[in-house]
Amino acid sequence: MSAAEHTPGERTLAQQLGDFAAGVRYENLPAEVIESVKSRVLDILGIAAAAAPLDTSRAARRWAIDQGGTPAASAVGVAELLPAGQAAFVNGVLAHSLDYDDTHLPSVLHPSASVIPAVLAAAQAAGKDGRETIAAIAVGLEICVRLGMAGYDTEAKNSTFFEHGQHATSICGAMGAAAGVAALHRNAQWVTDALGVAASMASGIIESNRTGGTVKRIHCGWAAHSAVTAVDLVRYGLTGPPTVLEGRFGFFQAWLHGQFNPAEITDGLGERWQVQDIFFKPYPANHFTHAAVDAAAALRRAGIGPDDVESLTLGVPAPNLRTIGEPLAVKQKPETGYMAQFSGPYAVAAGLLGGGGLEVGLDDYTDELARDELRRSIMARVEVVADEECTAIFPMQFPAVLTARLRDGRTVTEKVLTTRGGPQRPLGFEDLGRKFEDNARRTLAPAARERLRETCRTLPDCQNLAVLFQDLTTADADGLTVAGTTN
The missing domain is CATH 1.10.4100.10 (2-methylcitrate dehydratase PrpD)
Structure with a gap:
């Protein structure tokens, strides 16, 4: 119109x-x-x-x-x-x-x-x-x-x-x-x-x-x-x-x-x-990379580790390739945690190694880990390509197909065609509670985290919204206000 x-x-x-x-x-x-x-x-x-x-x-x-x-x-x-x-x-x-x-x-x-x-x-x-x-x-x-x-x-x-x-x-x-x-x-x-x-x-x-x-x-x-x-x-x-x-x-x-x-x-x-x-984000990275994390994690749970892998091919929707796979040399060697958030090869490495939160969390996307030798050795073995099946599904989902060629001669493929956190693979309140815990522990004490989680769970019964923020407001030593008390 x-x-x-x-x-x-x-x-x-x-x-x-x-x-x-x-x-x-x-x-x-x-x-x-x-x-x-x-x-x-x-x-x-x-x-x-x-x-x-x-x-x-x-x-x-x-x-x-x-x-x-x-x-x-x-x-x-x-x-x-x-x-x-x-x-x-x-x-x-x-x-x-x-x-x-x-x-x-x-x-x-x-x-x-x-x-x-x-x-x-x-x-x-x-x-x-x-x-x-x-x-x-x-x-x-x-x-x-x-x-x-x-x-x-x-x-x-x-x-x-x-x-x-x-x-x-x-x-x-x-x-x-x-x-x-x-x-x-x-x-x-x-x-x-x-x-x-x-x-x-x-x-x-x-x-x-x-x-x-x-x-x-x-x-x-x-x-x-x-x-x-x-x-x-x-x-x-x-x-x-x-x-x-x-x-x-x-x-x-x-x-x-x-x-x-x-x-x-x-x-x-x-x-x-x-x-x-509306899709919740289980991982602190570009949404295009999430299925890659899941596919690599599936390999890990099947007993496949970095030493078992000869090479990996990550298939993604064609429109996503320019964001998480190109230029490949840069995506295989991110210099910062922020660059790693937009790297398909890094998502594969993170999923294969496992981390915090719901599979990987904020601590898995640091500048130091982006340059970690083990992660870079995995990323060097990851090729990112356009996949027809994934392209046909996009953008209703952000799927990925990960194929691992192993040193023992086997080929293993993991398909993740639905995005975790969406209607087909929902995250419940308890799942999001784990994500919340991984995030809030950086600035809030354990008791404060529990109070805030319980207030959100019982929000329909809340009469004064100020209780949502009672543990999120304090001041640091230099006088600048920050969220909560570091645990």
């Missing part, structure tokens, strides 16, 4: 989203959506705790604290309360800084890192309880994903946002988060206006993925901040255009030159939920 003026009397897309958002109640949510939201809150807070010591996290906290204003909500690693928008900014930055936050396929959006920080901050400031907060997060995630899918090109099998150099995660995240925050007030017009206002704040370009810079880490923080700010402005009387999405000069015209699929936004809205289908 191309952007066009709306027929008079017909409900615009933003108005339909407003009606939906204002009508959602915790009591009417499917059980799987409630469980999914609880798990995503735990996941995001654990990631934020792990990201707290980063230099970029310190910069985000310093900036937020310097803004001042009337205290309202908690931010991870900030000892005092901040205005809700500033708290949302800090938590959004931390949530997206480790490339460990959840992913929706095939839109390749990371919805929770914007929506959850925004809604938690606004809900705490407004005195909302756990059930109201869960419903609002569900609304925000749902709308974020649907807007992302409206910009997905089924023929090209790619996000049109991405092809334009746009970071759909932050652009759609600002919109979904604004709808979620406005949904706390159960006012359809406020949701519609919040979408109209947030559209003028939504932003994000992804050139830093190519040539460097740390700006991508603030994208979800800025989206969350924009969402809270947009709703605050609506509360003070600002309004947005009702045709903000499909209008001649609206959201989809501005970002996608007017080419989008409105059915992805409205079909089954409120009846068929997308929230529970």
Whole structure:
């Protein structure tokens, strides 16, 4: 569909989203959506705790604290309360800084890192309880994903946002988060206006993925901040255009030159939920590498070790090859932990050796291990190629086929055609509890980790959201606030 003026009397897309958002109640949510939201809150807070010591996290906290204003909500690693928008900014930055936050396929959006920080901050400031907060997060995630899918090109099998150099995660995240925050007030017009206002704040370009810079880490923080700010402005009387999405000069015209699929936004809205289908990330690396970890781990569990292997061929979807397999000489010798996160050969080495968390964790992606002699000897034996079967499945999954030629003459093949953490191979609350433990232990004491995990498990019964942050706020020796107490 191309952007066009709306027929008079017909409900615009933003108005339909407003009606939906204002009508959602915790009591009417499917059980799987409630469980999914609880798990995503735990996941995001654990990631934020792990990201707290980063230099970029310190910069985000310093900036937020310097803004001042009337205290309202908690931010991870900030000892005092901040205005809700500033708290949302800090938590959004931390949530997206480790490339460990959840992913929706095939839109390749990371919805929770914007929506959850925004809604938690606004809900705490407004005195909302756990059930109201869960419903609002569900609304925000749902709308974020649907807007992302409206910009997905089924023929090209790619996000049109991405092809334009746009970071759909932050652009759609600002919109979904604004709808979620406005949904706390159960006012359809406020949701519609919040979408109209947030559209003028939504932003994000992804050139830093190519040539460097740390700006991508603030994208979800800025989206969350924009969402809270947009709703605050609506509360003070600002309004947005009702045709903000499909209008001649609206959201989809501005970002996608007017080419989008409105059915992805409205079909089954409120009846068929997308929230529970968002993929959790079990491993702290580019999602394209996850199936490679799983395939190599399957070899390990079959009793195959590095000394048994003559060579390895990693087959991946053709579009993924340029990200995790080219140039091969560079992917076989990553210089840093960050480079290792985007290396197919490193994923094979990590899976073959095993590590922490749910198979491999943050400690398995360090600068030292990227240059480890044993890992490099494994990576030198890994070739990455395009695989037809994997290409046919992509982008609904990020599959891999790993073939090992062994020194005893045997050939062993492991196929991983579904991505762990998605609907076909879900991670439950207990699985995510292990991921949370591996992340949060870096900054939180054992008792604090247990309290936070239990609060998330029983979030529907929570009356004061401040308890979510009671162990995530303290100050270090030099006066800069950090998350929790290092164990």
